[in-house]
Amino acid sequence: DGGITQSPKYLFRKEGQNVTLSCEQNLNHDAMYWYRQDPGQGLRLIYYSQIVNDFQKGDIAEGYSVSREKKESFPLTVTSAQKNPTAFYLCASSMAPDRVNQPQHFGDGTRLSIL
């Protein structure tokens, strides 16, 4: 089945530790996105990538880093600089964003907690 796979489902981080969240898609989508979701709030954009080897900061990029070495993969690293990392992280993808009528489709998320 085509889709977006996020792993792990649950992740725990120790103080001062970097952790990496995986996002893989087999939809042949060009664009990929990372969002953070906190209780009672909408999704906030962390980083996005329109093509391989290129990515841009979203609204809350501080304390996060990404890479886009392959079209199907867009891992997110939550660094120790992110002081409040506990949240639900969602990855999404879509066809090339210049094709306006292309909605984003989401994975099932990774819940990150602090130990």
Added chain:
Amino acid sequence: GQQLNQSPQSMFIQEGEDVSMNCTSSSIFNTWLWYKQDPGEGPVLLIALYKAGELTSNGRLTAQFGITRKDSFLNISASIPSDVGIYFCAGRNAGGTSYGKLTFGQGTILTVHP
């Protein structure tokens, strides 16, 4: 930044009732999307709207793209228990540096009592 106000924040209804929720924006959007999120899962696309004034249905769901391009509403008719979840609106600009980026509303939490 762009602001999307979604209301109501939460709704408690009886099974069989109709539901209405809406989003308003401070900016003009070229696309409106409505998603539903079940607990512990990612949002699933319900309806996509691409033209001002467009009215689109998906089963018991109906959504409209406002004429001003600054608002959208979602109606659910004859609600059932599986309609429970969080509903999000999202708007997108087509150009400039915001290419492809979505702005999300805060969500409407829907509870349906049998």
